[in-house]
Amino acid sequence: MNASTAEIEKDLFISNKVDLFAGHDYYKIDDLLDEEHKMARDAVRDWVKKEVSPIIEGYAQAAKCPVHLFKGLANVGAFGPTIPTAYGGGGMDEISYGLIMQELERGDSGIRSMASVQGSLVMYPIYKFGSEEQRRKYLPGLGSGDLIGCFGLTEPDHGSNPSGMLTKIVEDGDDVILNGSKMWITNSPLADIAVVWAKDEKGIIKGIIVEKGMPGFSAPEIKGKWSLRASITGELVFENVRVPKANILPNVQGLKGPLSCLSKARYGIAWGAIGAALDCYDSALRYSIEREQFGRPIGGFQLTQKKLAEMITEITKAQLLAWRLGTLANKGEASPAQISMAKRNNVNMAIEIAREARQIHGGMGITSEYSIMRHIMNLESVITYEGTHDIHLLITGMDITGINAFQ
Amino acid sequence: MKLLVCISKTPDTTAKIAFNGENTKLETAGITFIMNPYDEWYALVKAIEIQEKWGGSVSVLHVGPSENDAIIRKALAIGATDAHRIDTEAVSADQVAFQMASFIQQHAFDIIFTGKETIDYNGAEVGGRMAAQLNLPFISFASHLDIVTENEAIVKRDMEGGTETIQVNTPFVISAAKGMAEQRIPNMKGIMTAKSKPLNVVTPQEYSPKISIVSHELPPAKKAVQYIDPENMAELARLLREEAKVI
Numbered sequence: 001m002n003a004s005t006a007e008i009e010k011d012l013f014i015s016n017k018v019d020l021f022a023g024h025d026y027y028k029i030d031d032l033l034d035e036e037h038k039m040a041r042d043a044v045r046d047w048v049k050k051e052v053s054p055i056i057e058g059y060a061q062a063a064k065c066p067v068h069l070f071k072g073l074a075n076v077g078a079f080g081p082t083i084p085t086a087y088g089g090g091g092m093d094e095i096s097y098g099l100i101m102q103e104l105e106r107g108d109s110g111i112r113s114m115a116s117v118q119g120s121l122v123m124y125p126i127y128k129f130g131s132e133e134q135r136r137k138y139l140p141g142l143g144s145g146d147l148i149g150c151f152g153l154t155e156p157d158h159g160s161n162p163s164g165m166l167t168k169i170v171e172d173g174d175d176v177i178l179n180g181s182k183m184w185i186t187n188s189p190l191a192d193i194a195v196v197w198a199k200d201e202k203g204i205i206k207g208i209i210v211e212k213g214m215p216g217f218s219a220p221e222i223k224g225k226w227s228l229r230a231s232i233t234g235e236l237v238f239e240n241v242r243v244p245k246a247n248i249l250p251n252v253q254g255l256k257g258p259l260s261c262l263s264k265a266r267y268g269i270a271w272g273a274i275g276a277a278l279d280c281y282d283s284a285l286r287y288s289i290e291r292e293q294f295g296r297p298i299g300g301f302q303l304t305q306k307k308l309a310e311m312i313t314e315i316t317k318a319q320l321l322a323w324r325l326g327t328l329a330n331k332g333e334a335s336p337a338q339i340s341m342a343k344r345n346n347v348n349m350a351i352e353i354a355r356e357a358r359q360i361h362g363g364m365g366i367t368s369e370y371s372i373m374r375h376i377m378n379l380e381s382v383i384t385y386e387g388t389h390d391i392h393l394l395i396t397g398m399d400i401t402g403i404n405a406f407q
Numbered sequence: 408m409k410l411l412v413c414i415s416k417t418p419d420t421t422a423k424i425a426f427n428g429e430n431t432k433l434e435t436a437g438i439t440f441i442m443n444p445y446d447e448w449y450a451l452v453k454a455i456e457i458q459e460k461w462g463g464s465v466s467v468l469h470v471g472p473s474e475n476d477a478i479i480r481k482a483l484a485i486g487a488t489d490a491h492r493i494d495t496e497a498v499s500a501d502q503v504a505f506q507m508a509s510f511i512q513q514h515a516f517d518i519i520f521t522g523k524e525t526i527d528y529n530g531a532e533v534g535g536r537m538a539a540q541l542n543l544p545f546i547s548f549a550s551h552l553d554i555v556t557e558n559e560a561i562v563k564r565d566m567e568g569g570t571e572t573i574q575v576n577t578p579f580v581i582s583a584a585k586g587m588a589e590q591r592i593p594n595m596k597g598i599m600t601a602k603s604k605p606l607n608v609v610t611p612q613e614y615s616p617k618i619s620i621v622s623h624e625l626p627p628a629k630k631a632v633q634y635i636d637p638e639n640m641a642e643l644a645r646l647l648r649e650e651a652k653v654i
Contacts, residue, residue, distance in 0.1 A: 022421065035477055039484060039598045046592045077595025090595035100595070 013058025013066075017369070019049045021106065021282050026316045032323055033095065040081075040096040044103035047076045052107035056230055057368040060108070063225070065232040067190065069111060070118075074145025078104060078115040080123035087127055087135055088143025089119075094329035098271030098322055106275030108371075109378035110231030116272070117186045118142060120265035122149030122195050125207055128260070129252035134209065138193060150191035150219075152182035152210075152236045153258045159184075160391050161406075163255050167198040167238065169208060169248075176200075176248070178210065178217075178241040184385065188219040188234035195249075196236065197258045207249035207257050216241040227381040229374075263336045266386050267329060270342035271322045273350035273382065274315065276375045280350075280357035281311045283370055287361050298360070307356045314353060318346045337399035344392035351379040408463040408557055408577075410454040411516040413507055413537075414482055415443040415497070416475050417527045430622040433527075442478045445522025447485070448590040449583035454520050455486040456588060457554055464488040466516075470497045470506050476606065483601035484593035490604070495611035500528070502614050504536030509612045511541060517557070517577040523548050523584040531582065538580040546573055550586035 023045070030038065051072050059066045073079060081097045083089025090096075097119075105112035123142050126134055141147035158164045167180025178198060188194065194210045194217075210217055216239040225233060249257070285308055288299030298304050325342045328334040354376040358365040365372045383389050394405050418424065418438045425434040441447075454465045467482040469475060470493045479490045493506045511519060519541075524531035531547065538545030550570075551563035562581065564571045593601075635643045647654045 020421070035480060036598060036602065038477070039481060039593065039601075040595060043484070043593045043595075043598065050590075050592065075594055076592060077598075081595050085596065085599070091599055092595055096595070 009064075013055040013062070013064075015054055015057060017054070017057075019053035020286065021045070021049070021053075021279060024278055024281060024312065024315065025319075026312050027320065029316075029319050029323055033099075036092065037095050037099055040092065041099040041103055044076060044078065044100050045106070047072070048103055048107035048111075052104075052111055056108045056111070057371070057374065059230040060110070060374050061229070061368055063223075063229045065110075065114075065190070065230060070114065070148055070190075071145045073104075073111070073115050073118075074143065078119070079143050079145065080119040080127070080139070083119070083123055083127050083139065083143070087123075088140040089123065089127070093326075094267070094334075095323070095326035097268060098326050101268040101272040102275040102278075102322075104275065105269075105272030106279045108230055108374065109272065109276060109382050110228040112268075112272045112275070113186050113228060113231045116265045116268050117151055118149055120268055121151035121261050122193070124264050125151075125195050125249060125252075125257065125261050126209070129207060129249040129257060130209075131246075131250050133246070134249070138209065142193075147192045148187055148190050150185050150187040150194045150236070151258075151261065152185055152188075152194050152196040153262075154182060154184050156181060156183045160388060162197070162258065163205075165197065165199060165205070167196065169198045169200050169206065169243075171201065171245075172242070174246075175242045175244055176208070178208065178238045178243050180238050182236035184222070185219070185234055185236050186228075186231060188236055189221040189232050191219060194219070194236055195261075196238070204253050205255055205257060206253055208243055209247040209249070210236075210238070210241060210243055211247075214241050214243060225381075227377045229377070259336065262386055263334075263339050266339050266343040267325065267334065269382060269386055270325060270339065270346045273343075273346040273379070274318050274322060276379060276382075277311070277315050277318065277346075277350040277353040280354045280372055280375055281308070281315060283372060284308065284311070284357035284360040287364070287370075291362075304360060307360055311353045311356060314349045318349050321345060335399075337395050340387060340392040340395040343387065344389055344396075347379060347383045348389060351376065351383055354379055408457060408461050408517045408554070409515060410458060410463065410465045410518050410520065411468055411511065411514075412446065412451045412454045412465060412482070412487065412520045413468050413533065414446040414451065414478065415469070415503070415522070415525045415533075416440050416471055416478050417443045417525050420444075420526065424625065426623045426625075430624065431620050433623075440475075440478070442481055443522050443525045443527075444590075445524060445526070445583060445585075446520075447482070447522075449585065449587035450520035450522050451482055451485060451487065452588035452591050453552055453583055454518070455591070457518070457552075458486075458488075461554060461557065463517075466491060468507055468510060469493070470495060470503045470611075472496060473608075479606055480601050481593060483604045483606070484597040485591050486597060488604065490606045491609050492606060493609045493611050498616065499618055500530045500532035501536060501617055504533045505540065505614055506611055507533070508537040508540035510609055511537065515578070518560070519543070519578070519580045521580070521582045523582045534580050534582040541580070544575055544579040545581070546575060546579065547582045548584045549581050550584050552581065552583075552587060 077090045081090035081092040085091040169176040218237045221234045358372045422438045458465045465487045467487045467490045521534040549562045550565045553561045562573045
């Protein structure tokens with residue numbers, strides 16, 4: 001679909017519902033943020049209210065990706081905010097990046113996923129592990145949204161165990177021949193380039209940039225998802241794809257390449273989940289004050305107050321966790337295990353708040369009048385992708401005991 | 408062209424308004440302040456559009472203490488070139504207009520923009536008062552502005568039931584209404600560059616207040632909706648006459 005068709009299609013999904021979201025900061029965590037952080041958050045919040053909220057329910061219901069938002073995300077600066085400006089990024093710090101993800105996911109986890117993949121899983125490895133030519137060739141286009149990227153690590157039979165991957169490259173003159181397949185790839189059917197992880201003849205994992213149109217490369221869409229319905233997901237299929245050796249990321253080998261990208265994306269998810277939770281809490285709080293039963297607002301009943309009070313308590317804890325993780329990340333000291341803890345805790349916190357918020361909304365909570373059910377369905381993916389809830393627990397377990405319980 | 412946009416700080420549109428014990432001052436605790444939307448969405452963006460096409464610079468001017476710098480930085484993030492903050496609390500339209508006009512007198516601007524009004528006091532006074540002090544033409548509530556040459560502009564004002572088209576030579580003061588431009592959300596690049604743009608602090612002029620606020624009163628709370636049986640028109644008529652007092 002070209003941009004103008006996408007723009008026209010957008011009008012079909014516009015709702016006149018007003019997004020009344022207001023942020024919640026029970027512990028005055030804003031005092032810990034600087035002006036840049038707050039401006040970045042407020043700008044993305046405004047952008048989401050203007051561009052995402054009016055259309056997202058329609059797109060999610062129709063299981064369509066609002067493709068025009070790639071350009072919008074790029075314009076607001078959501079792609080690669082921590083990458084230096086010289087390479088098309090934003091030159092911002094980790095807390096700004098986290099807050100951008102929070103606000104995007106407040107709108108929809110699928111929209112946040114579009115940005116996470118483009119920034120953390122495509123721009124980041126090219127910036128971090130790519131040659132200067134690769135950086136110059138791809139990063140500005142990815143930053144401006146002219147190019148869409150995707151990240152190929154997970155395979156049909158290798159999800160939590162990526163080291164068992166079967167996708168492989170075999171040298172052939174100045175090229176390599178790529179064979180294999182990847183599964184659950186966000187953005188893949190739309191992507192112009194894919195950063196693919198594959199084993200070479202010695203079994204060493206390498207990153208390679210595969211371009212759309214290379215013979216033997218296809219990216220079929222995975223249909224029928226009940227989650228992240230506004231985000232497009234597909235496979236990557238490689239049948240004897242000839243890729244120039246110049247497309248191999250020269251500065252990394254082994255699993256630490258893809259895992260460092262995942263740490264970056266998981267860090268963003270730890271913040272993003274707070275956004276989804278804030279949206280559910282904000283809606284539930286407002287609804288509980290407006291909705292009357294037995295002659296008074298349901299927010300006046302103890303059981304509703306218990307739900308709301310626990311929600312804001314858990315959100316506040318998650319905000320502090322994310323802020324501390326952000327300050328560590330700014331110093332380059334956030335360990336993968338610390339990121340795992342935050343991703344696991346915050347996504348679980350969000351899904352539980354979404355479920356409680358759904359109950360407060362009663363029957364209305366299952367309709368697209370409210371964002372709750374969409375968030376619940378989205379978070380079922382978020383709790384599984386980028387390291388499942390259980391795997392992150394085992395990462396913490398291994399970190400504190402020194403004993404690997406994976407195998 | 409040298410363009411100036413006067414910006415003001417107002418409570419967020421969703422803020423719950425309350426006053427202090429004597430009802431003389433707004434209770435600011437818990438209120439989020441924003442750039443006045445008419446200044447931001449229409450005046451500032453139009454000035455930036457003109458600068459993008461004609462070159463030159465867009466300065467922003469604000470009267471207020473340093474705690475308002477976040478609003479000024481936002482204007483710089485949206486695209487203004489530099490900023491001037493007159494370092495005194497804004498207390499009245501007369502005072503703000505006097506301080507701003509005194510600053511403008513020392514500089515040469517081709518067009519001086521304000522929003523058509525602030526969304527708190529809705530006075531719509533500052534533009535007119537400044538123009539009077541500066542002895543410049545003033546066009547209020549402008550919905551369109553086209554630059555013809557660097558010295559001449561065509562302005563449209565929406566009026567009751569129609570439109571007025573005005574020719575004006577620079578320099579002039581204009582207050583921007585809806586239609587002038589479309590809101591621009593600052594992007595991350597703008598936010599980062601805003602940090603290094605100049606924000607000059609200006610010492611205020613001596614000013615003696617001419618007015619003081621005696622008190623504020625909130626509008627009466629909205630009453631609950633009353634349902635009346637469609638069969639009971641006599642009761643409807645009675646309520647309209649005796650309670651609503653409209654017939």
